[in-house]
Amino acid sequence: MSAGSVVTVNRACVExxxxxxxxxxxxxxxxxEFIALLGPNGSGKTTLIRAILGLQPLEHGxxxxxxxxxxxxxxxxxxxxxxxxxxxxxxIPVSVWEAVLSGSITPRGRWRPFPRSSRQAAQQALESVGxxxxxxxxxxxxxxxxxxxxxxxxxxxxxxxLLVMDEPTAGLDTANLQALTxxxxxxxxxxxxxxxxxxxxxxxxxxxxxxVVLRNDHHESVKYDGPPPVPADFDDDVHPHHDDLPEPPPPxxxxxx
Amino acid sequence: MSILSYDFMQRALxxxxxxxxxxxxxxxxxxxxxxxxxxxxxxxxxxxxxxxxFLLGTAPIPTAMATAALGAFLIEFxxxxxxxxxxxxxxxxxxxxxxxxxxxxxxxxxxxSSSLNAYLFGxxxxxxxxxxxxxxxxxxVxxxxxxIFGREMFAxxxxxxxxxxxxxxxxxxxxxxxxxxxxxxxxGMRVVGLLxxxxxxxxxxxxxxxxxxSFRATAALAVLLGLVASVSGLVTSFVVEVPPGPTIxxxxxxxxxxxxxxxxxxxxxxxxxx
Numbered sequence: 198m199s200a201g202s203v204v205t206v207n208r209a210c211v212e213x214x215x216x217x218x219x220x221x222x223x224x225x226x227x228x229x230e231f232i233a234l235l236g237p238n239g240s241g242k243t244t245l246i247r248a249i250l251g252l253q254p255l256e257h258g259x260x261x262x263x264x265x266x267x268x269x270x271x272x273x274x275x276x277x278x279x280x281x282x283x284x285x286x287x288x289i290p291v292s293v294w295e296a297v298l299s300g301s302i303t304p305r306g307r308w309r310p311f312p313r314s315s316r317q318a319a320q321q322a323l324e325s326v327g328x329x330x331x332x333x334x335x336x337x338x339x340x341x342x343x344x345x346x347x348x349x350x351x352x353x354x355x356x357x358x359l360l361v362m363d364e365p366t367a368g369l370d371t372a373n374l375q376a377l378t379x380x381x382x383x384x385x386x387x388x389x390x391x392x393x394x395x396x397x398x399x400x401x402x403x404x405x406x407x408x409v410v411l412r413n414d415h416h417e418s419v420k421y422d423g424p425p426p427v428p429a430d431f432d433d434d435v436h437p438h439h440d441d442l443p444e445p446p447p448p449x450x451x452x453x454x
Numbered sequence: 455m456s457i458l459s460y461d462f463m464q465r466a467l468x469x470x471x472x473x474x475x476x477x478x479x480x481x482x483x484x485x486x487x488x489x490x491x492x493x494x495x496x497x498x499x500x501x502x503x504x505x506x507x508f509l510l511g512t513a514p515i516p517t518a519m520a521t522a523a524l525g526a527f528l529i530e531f532x533x534x535x536x537x538x539x540x541x542x543x544x545x546x547x548x549x550x551x552x553x554x555x556x557x558x559x560x561x562x563x564x565x566x567s568s569s570l571n572a573y574l575f576g577x578x579x580x581x582x583x584x585x586x587x588x589x590x591x592x593x594x595v596x597x598x599x600x601x602i603f604g605r606e607m608f609a610x611x612x613x614x615x616x617x618x619x620x621x622x623x624x625x626x627x628x629x630x631x632x633x634x635x636x637x638x639x640x641x642g643m644r645v646v647g648l649l650x651x652x653x654x655x656x657x658x659x660x661x662x663x664x665x666x667x668s669f670r671a672t673a674a675l676a677v678l679l680g681l682v683a684s685v686s687g688l689v690t691s692f693v694v695e696v697p698p699g700p701t702i703x704x705x706x707x708x709x710x711x712x713x714x715x716x717x718x719x720x721x722x723x724x725x726x727x728x
Contacts, residue, residue, distance in 0.1 A: 274620075290666050299609045
């Protein structure tokens with residue numbers, strides 16, 4: 198695949214009830230980049246990601262994915278998201294296997310039975326995170342770190358060109374963090390464009406090729422955009438000492454599959 | 455069997471089996487989306503349709519179907535437009551549904567208001583011979599739509615935003631689910647009654663998910679429990695001479711209790727094995 202702009206954000210602005218959450222964001226992400234999107238709570242990291250994925254309407258500005266304006270973008274199979282959790286997996290039992298397969302469900306496949314190739318890809322992805330043996334278990338009986346790995350497998354099973362991860366390292370113990378880092382290194386080496394939304398670079402700092410720091414108190418939300426490490430002037434944004442930051446979640450227990 | 459020698463009982467049994475089969479299939483999505491009360495509201499809205507049918511002299515099933523389907527679109531519209539006050543808006547709609555139904559039925563000539571009871575709590579004798587065909591047709595439509603769109607509905611119920619990023623039309627799926635719930639309400643209104651029909655969507659699912667480990671198994675067990683409760687509840691109601699709606703729902707609740715007891719040692723064994 199030829200290198201090209203995977204994500205283009207042009208003067209993007211988002212307001213919530215008159216509050217300027219994102220101001221004039223310009224961002225161009227090329228194929229193969231590994232981006233860390235940093236900033237304190239309320240800096241608009243999640244909003245920017247939601248805007249890039251078409252989940253957050255813009256007040257002004259434009260977003261394009263793989264060179265196609267968002268409104269006309271249809272190649273959603275090239276994009277995968279790793280959320281922090283699956284809300285619907287707590288109200289009804291959902292097996293690990295079903296959770297992984299759910300990543301491959303698309304409108305295109307609605308007239309056909311679920312393709313065997315998707316099942317094979319899902320199996321491979323689940324094996325790659327070391328949880329194939331747990332496929333019949335209820336997702337919510339797994340530890341937090343294991344559930345995160347299942348959600349990563351869910352995203353990997355579609356072989357995305359762009360992978361977006363929401364706080365993938367939060368609350369992970371050392372073993373799970375190492376497993377995640379190794380997995381991300383492989384993906385990056387294979388040419389996948391990766392955007393990680395995070396509070397901190399711990400654990401993934403060697404992989405990140407570019408850090409983007411957001412803060413919402415000026416005319417431009419992007420405060421730093423360049424190679425890591427983030428210069429000390431912006432370090433406050435990355436490791437905030439404000440009281441409004443919630444306590445970090447307790448580390449997830451070590452639980453090898 | 456003597457029960458089956460009555461034509462009206464044969465028809466009622468078919469109707470009960472259809473609702474026992476269909477309702478949990480829709481309910482499993484509703485529970486997963488934490489919209490367990492949506493079916494309840496749909497029943498209330500359908501009541502206005504029944505009242506209208508009495509008043510205008512039209513056939514109750516198509517009129518209720520049209521009203522409930524309209525209600526489904528309205529509910530989805532309200533849910534989409536007002537995130538915060540959505541549940542209050544829905545409550546208003548549901549109250550309106552019941553009040554409208556009772557009012558229209560009272561205005562209707564003849565003894566319409568007394569036969570409204572049969573629609574509220576179900577009746578053994580109201581399934582007309584033409585109804586069976588209509589119910590079967592509705593049932594086939596629901597199953598066909600689930601076969602086509604069920605996977606997308608599952609993905610949407612897991613996480614609507616993730617589903618949207620997979621290209622799934624979340625609003626369309628959500629509206630379709632509400633319309634399917636409306637269809638089930640109408641299928642169930644004759645034998646279970648509009649006030650209790652949503653219980654057959656929710657109770658078997660709540661019972662099944664205590665012992666299952668996957669969505670598919672939950673849906674399958676819920677359908678089995680729904681069928682058992684609705685058919686045996688109907689027979690009980692014939693023998694004891696009470697309205698079928700309450701007996702069906704109480705049998706479903708009894709199944710829930712039985713599975714709750716079974717689930718305790720099962721869960722203990724599972725947590726020990728991990």
